[in-house]
Amino acid sequence: MNLVIYAVPFFLRAIVVELAYGIWRHNNTVRLNDSVGSLFLGTLSQARRFVTLGVGGYVYYLITQYFSLPLMDASHWFTWVLAMVLYDFCYYWLHRLGHERTILWAAHVAHHQSEDYNLTTALRQTSTGWLLGWLFYIPMYLLGIPAEVVVTVGSLNLIYQFWVHSEHIPKLGWYEWIFVTPSNHRVHHAQNDIYMDRNYGGLFILWDRLFGTFQEEQEDDPPIYGIRGPLHSFNPFKAITHIYVDMARDSWHAANWRDKLRVWVARTGWRPADVEARYPRSKPDLADFQKYDPPISHQVAWYAFFQLIAVVVLLNVMEATSLSYLAGVALWGFLLATTVTTALWLDKWPAARLLRWEWLRLACAAVLLGLGVQSGFSAALLLMAAVYCLINAGAVIVLAGRSAVDDLPAAA
Numbered sequence: 001m002n003l004v005i006y007a008v009p010f011f012l013r014a015i016v017v018e019l020a021y022g023i024w025r026h027n028n029t030v031r032l033n034d035s036v037g038s039l040f041l042g043t044l045s046q047a048r049r050f051v052t053l054g055v056g057g058y059v060y061y062l063i064t065q066y067f068s069l070p071l072m073d074a075s076h077w078f079t080w081v082l083a084m085v086l087y088d089f090c091y092y093w094l095h096r097l098g099h100e101r102t103i104l105w106a107a108h109v110a111h112h113q114s115e116d117y118n119l120t121t122a123l124r125q126t127s128t129g130w131l132l133g134w135l136f137y138i139p140m141y142l143l144g145i146p147a148e149v150v151v152t153v154g155s156l157n158l159i160y161q162f163w164v165h166s167e168h169i170p171k172l173g174w175y176e177w178i179f180v181t182p183s184n185h186r187v188h189h190a191q192n193d194i195y196m197d198r199n200y201g202g203l204f205i206l207w208d209r210l211f212g213t214f215q216e217e218q219e220d221d222p223p224i225y226g227i228r229g230p231l232h233s234f235n236p237f238k239a240i241t242h243i244y245v246d247m248a249r250d251s252w253h254a255a256n257w258r259d260k261l262r263v264w265v266a267r268t269g270w271r272p273a274d275v276e277a278r279y280p281r282s283k284p285d286l287a288d289f290q291k292y293d294p295p296i297s298h299q300v301a302w303y304a305f306f307q308l309i310a311v312v313v314l315l316n317v318m319e320a321t322s323l324s325y326l327a328g329v330a331l332w333g334f335l336l337a338t339t340v341t342t343a344l345w346l347d348k349w350p351a352a353r354l355l356r357w358e359w360l361r362l363a364c365a366a367v368l369l370g371l372g373v374q375s376g377f378s379a380a381l382l383l384m385a386a387v388y389c390l391i392n393a394g395a396v397i398v399l400a401g402r403s404a405v406d407d408l409p410a411a412a
Contacts, residue, residue, distance in 0.1 A: 056134025
């Protein structure tokens with residue numbers, strides 16, 4: 001059983017509590033723009049099942065049917081303990097290679113792009129991990145661990161990792177030696193030289209101690225969060241695809257055919273020498289590090305918050321409704337368009353360009369609403385969608401008026 005969906009209400013409440021605690025202690029670690037960007041990525045990650053095919057699940061089925069050891073008893077405690085430990089062992093190697101190999105880093109990088117470290121960062125998840133990540137859990141099925149046990153312990157592992165994404169929790173004594181904690185996971189998200197590519201465990205930090213990848217958090221070297229090639233955008237589509245795009249460009253520009261292929265399997269950071277010479281990439285100096293934080297108006301802030309609520313509601317409707325594949329793809333496309341256009345407001349794109357995309361998106365929403373009427377969706381859902389369109393249209397008009405005022409020349 002996938003327990004993550006049942007944990008979402010707790011996640012959202014915990015985020016509110018963390019925000020309130022940070023404000024109360026005058027140490028708020030939550031920014032609206034960065035947090036909205038993280039939650040948009042989390043929403044898209046949960047929605048990707050409406051457009052992707054379950055290749056890994058089919059392979060697991062074939063292994064269970066024809067190649068595995070006899071299935072273990074799912075009602076026996078030993079099966080669950082073994083599964084919990086083995087799952088985290090497999091996760092360690094997926095996570096480690098997800099940092100050490102570019103093709104896997106391309107899927108994982110979205111989780112590390114946030115320059116803040118708070119509970120919304122925990123929900124900043126990939127939408128492309130399904131492409132290769134399933135390969136690392138094949139040993140569990142070969143050993144005969146039932147699929148329902150694998151899925152359940154996997155979701156418990158992910159739920160456990162939620163709370164460790166916080167700056168407010170200090171070191172936890174003896175617990176630090178065995179389990180992943182906020183302190184040793186802060187190290188993992190930092191881009192300081194001393195912290196790079198360390199602490200990969202999901203539940204147990206013992207794997208890092210065993211395989212030489214452990215690093216303790218140092219008081220005299222506070223973590224600087226983010227990635228060495230900063231995204232400088234809250235656009236979720238760019239966040240998901242930018243490493244794939246970089247690999248494709250390097251492969252295209254490489255003169256040597258071996259290098260063209262090596263780009264896709266090389267260690268993270270490797271580039272063909274000729275490509276590096278012609279298209280160098282600069283790395284920012286961490287001594288002058290500044291978070292990406294373009295100033296936004298109160299209207300844009302409220303608009304982003306409104307759209308965040310809207311996409312979360314839409315995802316819940318999609319999860320609770322029996323949709324055809326085409327309907328799922330259409331709603332996923334609208335979800336993606338909504339998160340991208342909203343993020344571009346946070347990036348301070350020119351309002352004139354954004355407004356054209358906003359009206360096009362709302363026109364598509366009207367078409368989807370009409371198709372919903374034809375498909376027999378409930379009156380309550382259709383009314384909710386209509387209200388959303390009206391509120392969104394009003395908000396766009398307000399933003400258009402605001403941008404017109406901002407574009408007026410200053411008084412002499």
